[in-house]
Amino acid sequence: MIKAAEAMVKCLEKEGIKVVFGYPGAAICPFYDELAHSDIHHVLVRHEANAGHAASGYARISGKPAVCIATSGPGATNLLTAIATAYADSIPIVCITGQVSTDQIGCDVFQEVDITGAAEPFVKYSYLIKDAAELPRIFKEAFYLAGTGRKGPVLIDVPVDIQQTMIDFNYPEAVELRSYKPTVKGNALQIKRVCEALKNAERPLICAGGGVINSDACSELREFAEKANIPVVSTMMGLGIFPTKHPLNMGMLGMHGVKTANEAVSKCDTMLLIGARVGDRAVRSPKFLAETTKIIHIDIDPAEIGKNIPVDIPIVGDCKNILGQLIAGVESADRSAWISELSEIKNAVPVENETEGYINPKMFMRKLSAKLPENTICVADVGQNQIWTCNNFEFKGGRFLTSGGMGTMGYSVPAAVGAKMASPDSQVVTVCGDGSFQMEMMELATIVQEKLAVKIILMRNNRLGMVRELQTNNYGDNQIAVHIADGNPDFVALAQSYGIRAERVCTMDEAEAAIERLCAADEPYLLECNVWRNETTL
């Protein structure tokens, strides 16, 4: 017999977990006590939400569920934003929270909160462990649920007395869930119908979403698109699947997307949605689009099909398998007229203005990405910085991480921590604004403590720029609660106070030299770019 707390650690070891992100507290102390004897590396974050975001970054790079830990009450509620963020982007994380003693549940004792209840709307599943003997089965199920089907966050709430209970430890080999059997293989008849529809399509278009990355199907998608000669647009979550300069890549669609992609959407006669859920920011009027376009929708989650857009041919399954089936069945076709029509828009040279004394963030992103290696992991925060990155960073086969569904400010730095832990040899660059950075800057401490060579680009325009722009365009330029200059610290000095190399640039010449230093640095680096306050997103 062993303590359930020790069993928790053993469960993580059985799942191959090497790194966990967390923040301790009284109700999770028995677990930490046992974690100290394990080879699992614990990364101490400086706010629980960032444990969740770091686990998200780790999971996205490793492709497997990652673990975050918090204590009961406020520790657990601080995790909520990270759980909702992971849910919106279908990222597999397992969240372990301490809970007050079972005999005290419901008595409103110190640091008690019903976290399974609070998280219910945005977890894939959750457990409150009431019988210690069930703990190994629950852990096994939690990892299985998080990492299969449509991936997502799973929460395990463990009362402190349960952690202290002695149990027999047998980690189950397999999971038995009669109610959970995700469809992974595409229906052969539907595959045939898709191939037929594509044969008859003159202007077909692929819209690739985050599901393609989640199912590790990027190379299959490229092979399929190349074989069938179909141009590709991406949702924000699908960026990076195709190299920016690939001739079939037409960029990001939607409200903040590029002209090429949006023209492609409005002109195509057949749209093949793959692992994309037709969110409102990607497709503003899906019903209108479906009236004139044949819609084919491939998704692992049956509930996504028909939810936001009427569908002509649905296929439920894992898109890695389905793309494999499609590659075998699709015929090659000449679509050079359609592709060159789009390429013309794509290749138009953008007119760009430089404002004296400021960095043009769009030019900066292009210059920066040109200097970075192919396998760079680029993380963007939320706001103007995110869109500047999406539309101007040249993806060359690395990865792009951002909070696409929830739009959670303060995601990028902790996610970069997780990404760097998962892939220490990759260059990890994170882009944020002066607004979002101040929601995550406590993680500079984690970066230093873990000696992570994370590179931070801080676009300082002294504004909450995305909202400022919204107020300018939609509210008669009535700028309220978006001016942050008066409270902004000296970010360079701030970073330096943590022992992080930092510098500020105000001209593109300075920026180019600084980019060289940033890329070469074998340590964390913060580069503050002085950006004009009225710089536009697009």
Next chain:
Amino acid sequence: MKHTISILVENHAGVLSRISGLFSRRGFNIDSLAVGETDDPAMSRITIVADGDEHTVEQLEKQLNKLIDTIKVKALAPEELLSRELQLIKINAAAPQRSEILTICEIMGAKIVDISASTMTIEISDTTAHLARFEELIKPYGIKEIVRTGVIAIQKGADTIKK
């Protein structure tokens, strides 16, 4: 349009709150909800009557299926289901009215289950439409209180939810 949906779920703590939470957060309107254990104590069966067009019901079924605790969801077509709802009604019934009320109950298939000097309590189990007719008939005597269970439903013939 009204839809009757039967759901088999794992008989765990918290399952009902997951199901009802799904309805509120996805904006589905439900008219009634009834839950009870099945012949297998590890499973509960939930019957929901919901309002909405075809698209709404399709989404509802899919979202219910997506819940990990859901074993089976089946929308029952009106012509292939038997439905019942149980109602307990306390009405004013002084001695002079009692025989009239008894006659109505007899004709409508209701049963007197309790009596006091001034009231009678009636039990009736039937379809929602029949209950509504009964309620109209006894309204004139003065309804003091009504309690109802919500609709439960089962398929006609040999078919079951599992098939």
